Amino acid sequence: MSGREPLAAPTRLPGDPPGGRRAILVWGVGVAVYFVAVTYRTSLGVAGLEAADRFAVNASALSTFSILQLLVYAGMQIPVGLLVDRWGARRTLTLGVTLFTIGQFGFALADSYPAALACRALLGCGDAMTFISVLRLGSQWFPARRGPLIAQIAALIGMAGNLVTTLVLARVLAAFGWTPTFAGSAVGGLVVLLLVLTVLRDRPEGHPPPTTAHLGPGYVRRQIGEAWREPGTRLGMWAHFTTQFPAMLFLLLWGLPFLVRDQDRTMAEAGGLLTLIVLSNMAIGLVYGQLVARRQEARTPIVLGTVGATAAVWAAVLAWPGAAPTWLLVTTCVVLGACGPASMVGFDYSRPANPPERQGTASGIVNMGGFTASMTALLGVGVLLDATGDDFRVAFSVVFLLQALGVSQILRLRRRARRREHEHHFASRVTTVHVPA
Missing domain, CATH: 1.20.1250.20 (MFS general substrate transporter like domains)
Structure with a gap:
């Protein structure tokens, strides 16, 4: 095979x-x-x-x-x-x-x-x-x-x-x-x-807890080290890092000021566009979840496709002379709605790479990626706004820098993670064959 x-x-x-x-x-x-x-x-x-x-x-x-x-x-x-x-x-x-x-x-x-x-x-x-x-x-x-x-x-x-x-x-x-x-x-x-x-309750009746050496020496260092050594954990972290932050940047702080001050939108219009991101997130999440559940090969195309689409609409808005038309802002918000669901794919890289007793630690590493990127983007945009006299077009360029960093790491790790996942997959099938009926 x-x-x-x-x-x-x-x-x-x-x-x-x-x-x-x-x-x-x-x-x-x-x-x-x-x-x-x-x-x-x-x-x-x-x-x-x-x-x-x-x-x-x-x-x-x-x-x-x-x-x-x-x-x-x-x-x-x-x-x-x-x-x-x-x-x-x-x-x-x-x-x-x-x-x-x-x-x-x-x-x-x-x-x-x-x-x-x-x-x-x-x-x-x-x-x-x-x-x-x-x-x-x-x-x-x-x-x-x-x-x-x-x-x-x-x-x-x-x-x-x-x-x-x-x-x-x-x-x-x-x-x-x-x-x-x-x-x-x-x-x-x-x-x-x-x-x-x-x-x-933590688990169904009759299902014992995952076997862990909680009380052993070096537990924390061992858990983190073993989770980090799995390429799937690191790939998941960088996928989360690269996909989540553009929508977080927009929703948490800078979207409303950008739409009102730079794009000449009313508060009501800006609020409607931000709500559209949330609605798009909810709809796209169901689609992405079904795709990955049915075929794991969809993970990387979903991640890279979402990053590419986000970069494209972001560049179009920033490059548009004057205020962008409504159709472009609507399209941008719909695409930003895909960022959250795409970031969830990061957990689908780490889940098969780690045994049950390490899932929490691995998920923590993955989840840290997107929020670290979001915090960096928030700070970066604020610093650039102060330095340029509130030039949002220059300040929002920080998005492309973080995306480039994340994509480079995804491309570096994906083949290694793929090989390792094949090893886990075939090992589980061999184990299944030897389980008594």
């Missing part, structure tokens, strides 16, 4: 989780936690003006909220991955919900800039514990062949949290004010905490 044989979507192996209604219920609780976390994460996006007034800060200080959250989130990914591998998803989610709920409630009561920053950092720390835990739940409760689609659906529901922020929280804030809005939203954290404690 040739080493070039295409890899089919993994079939169910002995001991594979069965899925079913119970799996959907338990996994759904984890996804509900992620939904609430995304709502809290993006809540400042509709409260920027109110925050500037409440804490008496300028735009640079205000942007620190978003950058700090990304810094904490990215920095926590590997520690959280280790926690998930050691504690399991239930205990990690319990801690995460507790932290981000306290952070959101504290933000409601904060009346000084340092206190508000501390609350957002606490929120970011709890938020960082959610998605990797949800990925672990998916792998523990559903067959491996469902992994790509399950991960995309989780990300899709998380993006719905962004919609709730835009469509609901903004109106509640305008009607009731700062403290009632943020304190009231913290109730959602209490609800999902109760569900985690009463409903969520």
Whole structure:
């Protein structure tokens, strides 16, 4: 059998989780936690003006909220991955919900800039514990062949949290004010905490936990080192790095100022375009998930195709003399909506490359990629805007630099990861043959 044989979507192996209604219920609780976390994460996006007034800060200080959250989130990914591998998803989610709920409630009561920053950092720390835990739940409760689609659906529901922020929280804030809005939203954290404690379980009955040497010396170094040595882990990290950040850059901070100041759009038009990114993300996520679940050869074309399309529309908007036409901005936002689903493919590189006891650590490494790129892009655009007198066309060129770096690493690692994945694939098939009926 040739080493070039295409890899089919993994079939169910002995001991594979069965899925079913119970799996959907338990996994759904984890996804509900992620939904609430995304709502809290993006809540400042509709409260920027109110925050500037409440804490008496300028735009640079205000942007620190978003950058700090990304810094904490990215920095926590590997520690959280280790926690998930050691504690399991239930205990990690319990801690995460507790932290981000306290952070959101504290933000409601904060009346000084340092206190508000501390609350957002606490929120970011709890938020960082959610998605990797949800990925672990998916792998523990559903067959491996469902992994790509399950991960995309989780990300899709998380993006719905962004919609709730835009469509609901903004109106509640305008009607009731700062403290009632943020304190009231913290109730959602209490609800999902109760569900985690009463409903969520790490794995189905009869399925033992992954074998790990948690108490052995050098556990942390060994987990990180073994995950990093897998080409699939590194390829997943760079795929996540290269695909996620353009949409994050646009949604978290610089999209609204660019559309209003540089493209002469009204606040309502700019808000509609940002919402289009979220809707596009949700629709494309389902398509990408189905493609990867059915044929793993689709992974690299999806990643590189999304990067290429993003670069093309980004270049077209920046090169257009004057304000870009509406059709081009709409096209750009639809393409930016593909960035999140394409970044999820990074986990589909790392998942088959690592055994169950290392999935959390590997997912943490992958997830760190996109948020590191997003933080770098946010800072880079801000520095270039200050240096050029708010020239968005020059400042947004940082996107092409980060994409070029990421693509070079993807091209360097993809063949090595492919060969290694073939080795894992054939080894699992040989093991399956020798499992007693």
